[in-house]
Amino acid sequence: MRRRLLTLLERLRAANELVGRVMNDAAGWLFVVCALFVSFDVLARKFLGVSSQATVELTGYMLAFGIAWGLCDALTTRAHIRVDVIVNKLPLALKVWAHALALSFLAVLAFFFVWRAWAVALESWEFNAHDSSALRVPLVVPQALWALGITAFFVLTVLMLVEVVILLSLGRRVQVERMLGPRTLQEEADEALEAAGVSRGAGS
Amino acid sequence: MITVAFLLVLLIVTAVTTVVGGGPTGPVGALALVSGVFILFFCAGIYVAAALGVLGLLAGFALSDRPLYLFIGEVIWIPSVNFVLVAVPLFLLMGELLLRAGLSERLYRALNLWFGKLPGGLLHTNIVSCAIFSAIAGSSVATAATIGSVALPYFERTRYSPRMVLGSLAAGGALGNLIPPGITFIVYGLITETSVGKLYIAAFIPGFVMAGLFMLVILVYALWFGTPVVEERVSWSARFRSLWDLMPTAVLILVVLGTIYAGVATPTEAAALGVLGSLIFAAFARKLTLDVVHASARSTARTTSLIGLIILAGFVLNYVLSSLRLPQALAGMVKELALPAWGIMLIIIGFYLALGTFMEGFSMIITTLPVVFPVVLALGYDPIWFGVIITMLIEIAMISPPDGTVMYVLQGMRIRPGPITDVFVGVTPFVLVYIAGVILMMVFPDIVLWLPRVLR
Numbered sequence: 001m002r003r004r005l006l007t008l009l010e011r012l013r014a015a016n017e018l019v020g021r022v023m024n025d026a027a028g029w030l031f032v033v034c035a036l037f038v039s040f041d042v043l044a045r046k047f048l049g050v051s052s053q054a055t056v057e058l059t060g061y062m063l064a065f066g067i068a069w070g071l072c073d074a075l076t077t078r079a080h081i082r083v084d085v086i087v088n089k090l091p092l093a094l095k096v097w098a099h100a101l102a103l104s105f106l107a108v109l110a111f112f113f114v115w116r117a118w119a120v121a122l123e124s125w126e127f128n129a130h131d132s133s134a135l136r137v138p139l140v141v142p143q144a145l146w147a148l149g150i151t152a153f154f155v156l157t158v159l160m161l162v163e164v165v166i167l168l169s170l171g172r173r174v175q176v177e178r179m180l181g182p183r184t185l186q187e188e189a190d191e192a193l194e195a196a197g198v199s200r201g202a203g204s
Numbered sequence: 205m206i207t208v209a210f211l212l213v214l215l216i217v218t219a220v221t222t223v224v225g226g227g228p229t230g231p232v233g234a235l236a237l238v239s240g241v242f243i244l245f246f247c248a249g250i251y252v253a254a255a256l257g258v259l260g261l262l263a264g265f266a267l268s269d270r271p272l273y274l275f276i277g278e279v280i281w282i283p284s285v286n287f288v289l290v291a292v293p294l295f296l297l298m299g300e301l302l303l304r305a306g307l308s309e310r311l312y313r314a315l316n317l318w319f320g321k322l323p324g325g326l327l328h329t330n331i332v333s334c335a336i337f338s339a340i341a342g343s344s345v346a347t348a349a350t351i352g353s354v355a356l357p358y359f360e361r362t363r364y365s366p367r368m369v370l371g372s373l374a375a376g377g378a379l380g381n382l383i384p385p386g387i388t389f390i391v392y393g394l395i396t397e398t399s400v401g402k403l404y405i406a407a408f409i410p411g412f413v414m415a416g417l418f419m420l421v422i423l424v425y426a427l428w429f430g431t432p433v434v435e436e437r438v439s440w441s442a443r444f445r446s447l448w449d450l451m452p453t454a455v456l457i458l459v460v461l462g463t464i465y466a467g468v469a470t471p472t473e474a475a476a477l478g479v480l481g482s483l484i485f486a487a488f489a490r491k492l493t494l495d496v497v498h499a500s501a502r503s504t505a506r507t508t509s510l511i512g513l514i515i516l517a518g519f520v521l522n523y524v525l526s527s528l529r530l531p532q533a534l535a536g537m538v539k540e541l542a543l544p545a546w547g548i549m550l551i552i553i554g555f556y557l558a559l560g561t562f563m564e565g566f567s568m569i570i571t572t573l574p575v576v577f578p579v580v581l582a583l584g585y586d587p588i589w590f591g592v593i594i595t596m597l598i599e600i601a602m603i604s605p606p607d608g609t610v611m612y613v614l615q616g617m618r619i620r621p622g623p624i625t626d627v628f629v630g631v632t633p634f635v636l637v638y639i640a641g642v643i644l645m646m647v648f649p650d651i652v653l654w655l656p657r658v659l660r
Contacts, residue, residue, distance in 0.1 A: 027505035035475070
C-alpha cells in the first residue's frame with residue numbers, strides 16, 4: 001500500500017518538477033525580455049523622447065513573476081539556502097529527520113504565502129483595481145500569475161513532504177538524503193566552473 | 205571557533221551592561237526570545253527563508269493580539285514588484301552572459317603587459333583584472349570564476365607559489381560586490397530605503413583602496429620572498445596596442461557605471477543596458493548562441509528565486525517585528541548603554557565577521573539588518589557608510605576559511621591538484637588586510653563619504 005502510494009507520489013513529483021523546470025525557464029527568458037524592454041525604454045526616452053510610461057510597473061510584475069515561477073526549480077535543484085554546518089555533521093539517521101523538519105517549515109511558509117497571495121489577487125479582482133501606469137493594468141493579472149507560481153511551489157513542498165514521511169517509515173534514508181541533502185560547496189563550485197568552462201572550451 | 209569566542213565576549217558585555225544600566229525591559233526580553241528561537245532554527249538546518257518567515261508568524265501569534273498574518277499578502281507583494289530590486293536579476297544575467305562569453309581572456313592578456321614587470325608580476329595582474337571585471341559584474345563568485353578560469357593556465361609554466369596565486373585570485377574575487385555595481389548594495393538599499401546610486405558612488409573609492417592594499421600585500425611579499433621575473437621585453441608599442449583589447453570592457457564599464465554616475469540612468473536601467481551590451485559583446489565574440497542565453501537565463505531565474513524567497517520571508521519577519529516595535533526598542537536601549545558608539549560598532553563588526561565564517565552573505569544581511577540598522581542609525585552612523593562597511597564584511601565572509609564559496613570555486617579550477625588548505629593559507633594575509641580596511645574606513649569615514657558629498 002505504502003509502496004504503491006510512493007510510486008504514485010514519485011510520478012506526481014516528477015510531473016511537478018518538470019512543470020517547475022519549464023516555469024523556471026519562462027522566468028529566465030522573461031528576465032531577458034525585461035532587460036531588452038528596459039534598455040529600449042531608456043534609449044527611446046533619451047533619443048526619441050518617447051517612453052512606455054509603464055516601465056516601473058511592468059518590470060515589477062516581471063520580477064514578481066520571475067521570483068514566484070523559479071521557486072519550484074530552486075527546490076528541485078536544492079538551491080534554497082540552509083545553514084547546514086551542524087546538520088552535515090549529524091549521523092544519517094538524525095540528518096534525515098532534520099531534512100524533514102526543514103521541509104515542513106518550508107511547507108508552512110509556502111502555505112501562508114499561497115493563502116495570502118490569492119487573497120491579495122482576489123481583492124484586486126473584487127475591487128477591479130488597476131495600477132496607475134499609462135496602461136492601467138488590472139492588478140489581478142500579475143497578482144494571479146504570481147500566486148500561481150507560489151502555488152506550484154507549495155504543492156511541490158507538500159508532495160515532497162508526504163514522500164519523505166513514507167520513505168522514512170520504510171527506512172529508506174539514503175533516498176531522503178539524495179532528495180533533500182544540502183548541496184555541498186563542491187557542487188556549487190562545479191556549477192560555476194561548468195559555466196566558465198563553456199567559454200574556455202569554445203574559446204580555444 | 206571565532207564564533208564561540210565572540211558569542212562569549214558578547215554575553216559578557218551584555219551581562220556587564222545590564223548590570224550597569226538596569227535589568228532588561230519587556231521588548232528586549234521578547235527580542236531575546238525571538239533571537240533564541242531563531243538560533244535554534246538555524247542550528248536545526250531550517251531553510252533560511254522558512255526560518256525567517258515562520259519565526260515572523262510565530263512572533264506575531266505569540267506577541268501580538270492582532271491577526272498580523274492576514275497582511276502577509278500585501279507585505280510580500282510590495283517587494284516583489286520593487287523596481288530597484290529588478291536590478292538584481294539583470295545584473296545576475298549580465299554576469300552569467302559575460303562568464304560564458306570569454307571577455308576575460310583578452311582583458312587578462314592586455315593587463316599582463318602593463319603589470320607583469322612589477323615585483324610580484326602576474327599576481328598584480330590577478331588583482332587588477334578582478335578589480336576591472338568587478339566594475340561590470342556584480343557578484344564575487346562570477347568575478348573569481350571568470351578571471352580564475354583565464355589566470356590559472358597562465359601560471360602553469362611559472363614558479364609562482366600556488367598559495368599566493370590562489371590567495372590573490374580569491375582576494376580579487378572578493379572585490380566583486382564591493383566595486384560597483386554590486387548586488388549586495390541593491391538588497392541593502394531595498395531593506396534600508398537607501399539610494400542605491402549613492403551607495404555605488406560611496407563604494408567607488410573604498411573599492412580601489414582595497415585593490416591598492418591587496419597590491420601592496422603582493423609587493424611586500426615579492427620584495428620579501430622574491431617572485432619569478434618575466435624575462436621577455438615588452439615594448440611600449442605592444443602595450444599601447446593591447447589597450448585595444450581592453451575596449452569591450454571599457455565600453456561596458458562606461459555603459460553600466462558611467463550612466464549611473466552621470467545620473468542618466470538608475471541602477472536598474474544601467475543593469476538592463478549592461479545586459480544589452482553583454483549580448484552585443486557576445487555576438488561580436490561569436491559566442492551568442494541560443495544555448496548560452498538559455499543557460500544564463502535559467503541560472504539567473506534560479507538565483508533570483510532563492511534570493512527573492514529569503515527577501516520576502518525577511519519582509520514578513522521585519523513587518524511583524526516593527527509592528528511589535530522591537531527594533532526601535534532595542535535601538536533605544538543601545539543608545540542608553542554605557543559604551544561609546546564606536547565600541548558598539550566594533551561589536552557589530554565582530555558579530556558579522558563571526559557570522560560570516562558559516563553563513564552566506566545575502567542571508568546574513570537580510571536576517572540581521574532589520575534589527576541592526578535602527579541601532580546603527582541611533583548611534584549616529586551614516587546609512588551610506590554602513591552600507592559600504594557591511595558589504596566589505598560580506599566580502600570577507602566570502603573568503604574567510606573554512607566556508608566561503610569563492611575559495612571552493614578556485615580550488616575546483618586548479619590545474620595541478622593540491623589541498624584546499626593552500627587556498628586557506630594563501631588568502632589569509634588578504635583577509636587580514638580586508639579587516640584592516642574595514643577599520644581604516646571606521647577611523648576615516650571620509651574615504652567612503654567624501655565622494656557622495658562632492659557629487660551631491
